[in-house]
Amino acid sequence: MTVTATAPVDPAALTPLGLTTESLDVGYRSRGAWGRGRQHTVLTDLRLTARAGELTVLLGPNGAGKSTLLRTLCGLLPPLAGAVRVAGRDVSHDSALARARRLAVVLTDRVDPGLLSARELVSLGRHPHTGFTGRLTPTDHGIVRWALDAVDAAHLADRPAAELSDGERQRVLTARALAQEPEVILLDEPTAFLDVPSRVALTVLLRDLARDRGPTVVVSTHDLELALRVADAVWLVDRTGLVHSGAPEDLIRSGAVADTFDADHLAFDAHTGTFGLRRPVREEVPATAPPALLPLLERALAREGLAVRAPRTDERPRIQCEASGRFTLRTADGARHPAGFHELAREVRAW
Amino acid sequence: MTAHTAVAPATARAPVSGRRRRVAVVTVLAVGTAVLFVLTIAVGSHPVPLTDVVRVLAGSEAVDPRWEVIVHEVRLPRALTAAVVGAALAVAGAQMQTLFRNALADPFSLGVSSGASLGVAAVVVTAGGTAGGFTGDLAGLGRLGVVLAASLGAGAVLALVLVLSRWVRSAVTLLVIGVMIGSAATAVVSVLLVYAQPERAQQFVVWGLGSFSATTWPDLAVMLPVLGVGLAAALLSTKRLNALLLGEDYARTMGLNVRRSRDLALFGTSLLAGAATAFCGPVAFLGLAVPHLTRVALGTSDHRVLVPTCMLAGAFLALSCALLSQPPGTDAVLPLNAITSLFGAPVVIAFLVRSRRGLQGVAQ
Numbered sequence: 001m002t003v004t005a006t007a008p009v010d011p012a013a014l015t016p017l018g019l020t021t022e023s024l025d026v027g028y029r030s031r032g033a034w035g036r037g038r039q040h041t042v043l044t045d046l047r048l049t050a051r052a053g054e055l056t057v058l059l060g061p062n063g064a065g066k067s068t069l070l071r072t073l074c075g076l077l078p079p080l081a082g083a084v085r086v087a088g089r090d091v092s093h094d095s096a097l098a099r100a101r102r103l104a105v106v107l108t109d110r111v112d113p114g115l116l117s118a119r120e121l122v123s124l125g126r127h128p129h130t131g132f133t134g135r136l137t138p139t140d141h142g143i144v145r146w147a148l149d150a151v152d153a154a155h156l157a158d159r160p161a162a163e164l165s166d167g168e169r170q171r172v173l174t175a176r177a178l179a180q181e182p183e184v185i186l187l188d189e190p191t192a193f194l195d196v197p198s199r200v201a202l203t204v205l206l207r208d209l210a211r212d213r214g215p216t217v218v219v220s221t222h223d224l225e226l227a228l229r230v231a232d233a234v235w236l237v238d239r240t241g242l243v244h245s246g247a248p249e250d251l252i253r254s255g256a257v258a259d260t261f262d263a264d265h266l267a268f269d270a271h272t273g274t275f276g277l278r279r280p281v282r283e284e285v286p287a288t289a290p291p292a293l294l295p296l297l298e299r300a301l302a303r304e305g306l307a308v309r310a311p312r313t314d315e316r317p318r319i320q321c322e323a324s325g326r327f328t329l330r331t332a333d334g335a336r337h338p339a340g341f342h343e344l345a346r347e348v349r350a351w
Numbered sequence: 352m353t354a355h356t357a358v359a360p361a362t363a364r365a366p367v368s369g370r371r372r373r374v375a376v377v378t379v380l381a382v383g384t385a386v387l388f389v390l391t392i393a394v395g396s397h398p399v400p401l402t403d404v405v406r407v408l409a410g411s412e413a414v415d416p417r418w419e420v421i422v423h424e425v426r427l428p429r430a431l432t433a434a435v436v437g438a439a440l441a442v443a444g445a446q447m448q449t450l451f452r453n454a455l456a457d458p459f460s461l462g463v464s465s466g467a468s469l470g471v472a473a474v475v476v477t478a479g480g481t482a483g484g485f486t487g488d489l490a491g492l493g494r495l496g497v498v499l500a501a502s503l504g505a506g507a508v509l510a511l512v513l514v515l516s517r518w519v520r521s522a523v524t525l526l527v528i529g530v531m532i533g534s535a536a537t538a539v540v541s542v543l544l545v546y547a548q549p550e551r552a553q554q555f556v557v558w559g560l561g562s563f564s565a566t567t568w569p570d571l572a573v574m575l576p577v578l579g580v581g582l583a584a585a586l587l588s589t590k591r592l593n594a595l596l597l598g599e600d601y602a603r604t605m606g607l608n609v610r611r612s613r614d615l616a617l618f619g620t621s622l623l624a625g626a627a628t629a630f631c632g633p634v635a636f637l638g639l640a641v642p643h644l645t646r647v648a649l650g651t652s653d654h655r656v657l658v659p660t661c662m663l664a665g666a667f668l669a670l671s672c673a674l675l676s677q678p679p680g681t682d683a684v685l686p687l688n689a690i691t692s693l694f695g696a697p698v699v700i701a702f703l704v705r706s707r708r709g710l711q712g713v714a715q
Contacts, residue, residue, distance in 0.1 A: 074604055100606030107604075111597045112452075114652040117369070127594050128606040134590030134655060158369075180605065 017052035017087050018216040019073065019184045024048075024082035026065065026072040041080055042068045043241055050216050050233065052087075052183070055207040057227040058220040060237030061260065066220040067108065069237070070188045073218065074105040086184050086216075100128035104177035106187040111173070113161035118172045121161045122147055125179030147178040150209060167198030171205070178209075184216040185209075191223055199223055203230050224261065228252065228273050236260060248273070279305060283351065286311035289321035297321055300341045304348050319348075373656055376648045380663040387670035388434060392426040394674060396682045399426070425564075428571055429673065433563040436627045437637055437669020438662035439578045441645070442585045443623040444638030445661045446616050447509075449592050449654070451516060455526050457638035458624035461512050462533025463505045464633035465540075467625045468559065470504025471497055472540040475555060476547040495573055502577075502625025508532055509617055509624075561632035561687035563673045574630050581623035582662060588615055589654040596652060635688050636695035637672075641665045644698070668695070 027041035042065035050056035060066050071077045073084055075091060083090045086102045094102065104125065113121050125147070126140045136144070148154045151171040156164060164172060170190050177185050187206070191199040203223070207230050210217040218235075221227050227234065228248040236244040236251050238260040244251055251257050258268040267278040282305040289297045289308075297319070298308050311317040320328040327344050329336045331351075338344040392404045399421060403413040407422045444457040451461075458464050474497050512529050544552045558565075566574065591612040594602040599609050627634065642657070645664045649656055675694060676685045 076600055076603060095606075096603070096608060097606035100604060103604070105601075105604045107598075107600055109598055109600060111601065114596060115646050115650060116596065116652050120651065120653055121597075124593060124597060124601075124605070127590070130590065132587075132590065134593060 017183070018054075019048075019050040019218065020085045020088070021046045021048045021073070022083045022085060024072070024084060025080040026068050026077065027080050028068070028077070029080070039080055043237065043243060044081075046082070046243055048235055048243060048245055050184070050218050050235075052216045053210055053214050054216070054232035055203075055210045055230065056216070056218045056233045056235060057231035058218060058235045058237070059224060059227060059257075059260075060220075061239060062222075064237040064239070065241065066237060067188055070105075070186050070218070070220055074103055074186045075099055076105075097128050100180060100182075102182055103184045103186065104180035104182035105185070106170070106173045106177050106190050108188045108192065110193070113169075116161045117158050118153065118161050118164065118168075118175075119144060119148065119157040121172055122157075122175045122179050125176040128180060143181065144175075144179050147175040148172075150178055150213060151175045151205060165198075166193045167195070167202065170194065170198075170202055174202075174206070174209075178213075178215075182215060184218065187217070187219045189220055189222065191221055191226075199226060203227070207232070224257075225274050228257070277302070279303075281305060281307045283307070284309045285319060285348075285351075286315050286317045287319035287321070288317045289319075290323045293321050293323070293325075296341065300345050301348065304345055306348060306351070319344075369650065373649055373651075373660075377660055377663065380660065380667050384434065384663055384667045384670065387667060387674065388430050391430040391433060391670050391673050392422055395421075395426060395677055397421060424568075428566050428568060429564045430670065431571060432566040432574070432631065433669040433673040434666035435575060435578050436563065436631050436634065437641075437665035437667070437672075439581060439623040439627045439665070440634060440638040440669075441641035441661040441665025442582055442658060443620045443627075444640075445642035445645075445654070445657060446585055446588075446592065446620050447638070448642055449595055450513075450613060450616050450620075451525065452595075452598065453525060454643070455639065456529075457642075458505070458620070458628070459633060459635045459638060460526060461529035462508045462531075462536060463512075463620070463624045464628050464635075465533035465536035466504040466506075466508030467501040467628035468504070468633055469536040469540050469543075470500035470502070470625070471558075471629055472543045472547075472555060473504075474500040475551055476543045498573060498577055498626050498629045501629035502621050504536070505625035505628065506617065506621030508536060509621055513613065513617060558632045560689070561634045561691070562676075562684070563631055563669070563687060564677075564684065566630050570630055574626055577622060577626040581619050581626070584615065584619035584622070585658050588612065588619070589658050592616070592654040592658070596654075631687070633688070634669075634691060636691040637665060637669060640695050640698065641668055644668075 024046040025041055025044045026046070027039060027043070030038050030040065046069070058066050058069065068077065072079050075096075079092070083092065085091065091099050091103065122144050123136060123140070126136060126144065127134070130136060130140060145154070148157055151174050153168065153171045153175055156168055156172060161169065161172060174185075174187070174190065177187075191202055194202060203219070203221075203226055206217050206219055209215065210232070231248055234246065234248050234251050236256055238244065238256060244254070244256040246254075252270050252273060258270065261275070262268055265278050267276050269276050279302060284307045285301065287297060287301070287308045288311060294308070301308055316330060318330050320330075327338050329338060329344070329347055336347065338347050389401060389404050389408070392408070393399050393401050399418045403415070403418050404422060407413050407419050408427075413419045413422070440458060447456040447458065447461065448454060450456070511532060512525065515528055516525050544555060547555065591607060594605050594607045595609075595612065602612075603609050624638070641664050642661055645657060645661045646652055648664075649660055651657065672687060672690045672694070676687050676690045678685070
């Protein structure tokens, strides 16, 4: 390697931007008595890539090692073997400060921001860029403003961080990570404490952030359906400790998603990309309903252990649902007209 | 969901009002501290007129030459001690609260003061040195030895608590451990005192009640530089302390060398608590309360503002306590710890009840 004053070939042009792992082993080194270290490997030989400008989602059941992997990627745990590279450069060769300028995190720990305003909390992200005294220059203030804007939190800037809702706080913590101006942002279950609208908002925001502003974004989550819808790429840790990677559709098609998450009562539907309750069907019922209402009828009946089938040509449907919302049930005793799905469900429960 | 490019109009105004509040708090504290400083010098068994106090402080002669002696030899050292020790304990408390991420951490509650007492007792009993607050005409090495012993004792306890804090996650458990270590240290002290000469033991007990009035200029020649170093170290580490506000993991991912920062803060806090305790005895309440009061008054946990303001607020409160411990017109000197606790505890409770966020400044 020669050092020259002229601009060398930009290594970023040759190596892929984003985050790559190279035969990475992650796990814990516990320090035994008298210095005998014992290794507990969680995941081995990971060769993963998260591209710049994309949202990569890390999925897996509880205890599969998602957090261990993320903590290793962000340098809180040393890799047991292999390397983590950002834009082709091994981060373990960087100083902690240099790494902080390339990699930022949002951790699962619920932070107690104390008496900091949202703006002050985001300003903490400037730590690796400020001088000895930590004084913020106008440029730093500009970047803090930019980061708050990027997560749609400009209006929260002067609110005490302790008074923010969970969703707002996650956005502000994401802004703090952005204020580090990193190439890679890692988020460990950022949607864990959020209600559904905030989850969707944050996940979509993270994808837009990656798309519009270009960082590599890696998120671990339990929010399967949402992740499979929004993510550009998925790293799926299965029960055997293998990590599958690809677009969500690739993993659905290969069956990896279903293999990992299917359980006694849960079934992944590859068509809709959603999870359904797996319940034994005790009877198939001939029923008709307009297309708009058919899925609802199927759900309501599935809860009662009944499946909908199209009536044969010579058969009168036992359940008839009209577009007006009028139901007709035909039993041996005659026809009945329950008002709404609730009454319908109670009627058919006795069948 | 695209980011708004326009800055909301509300964002432009509020930080200004925040800054105004901080300027107001600092101004009030600075003026108050100056006034109390003069008052502390004026009040005592022989009151000195305020005008003469100011004249002596300004370097001109007082009406009565005796007043000059009183101000120079007795009152000024006392006021200086109170101001600087108050600042030192406050800053030590603020650092410990951030370091332990525990709202109840302070030199006294975590047994650091007891560690310092142990150091002092060891020196007093074994080497026969004279601690500040004792008869104390012996300057130089004897004094330094006491300060060193107190700082070592404080540092040892602090290090022990910090090491245990790596295993013990619960703030309350840690605090109980601190109290236990403190009482163990106190127990060793009482055993040591059995072997001390009776008058020494008596002096030690009096010293343990806390006092700002037992320091002389030779004492100050040792104490001021030591505390100055500790305070300067705290001022220089505000950026590190800020990074620790979100916890050690976040601090690490922001590029902070957490271990080194912790060691530095440990060293600085031992110096501050150790030296302050060596000369004034273990002083309760100041280290715990001042950081909380300051945080609430400023409305921020930002150490770049908090640490300097803590110094002012610590000096302010310590001077108030010094003033109260010498009821004017009498010769009686109330134990400092009685004042700090009696007047301090209700203030803290009132503040915390009124602003529930007070404790959240660092709580888990």
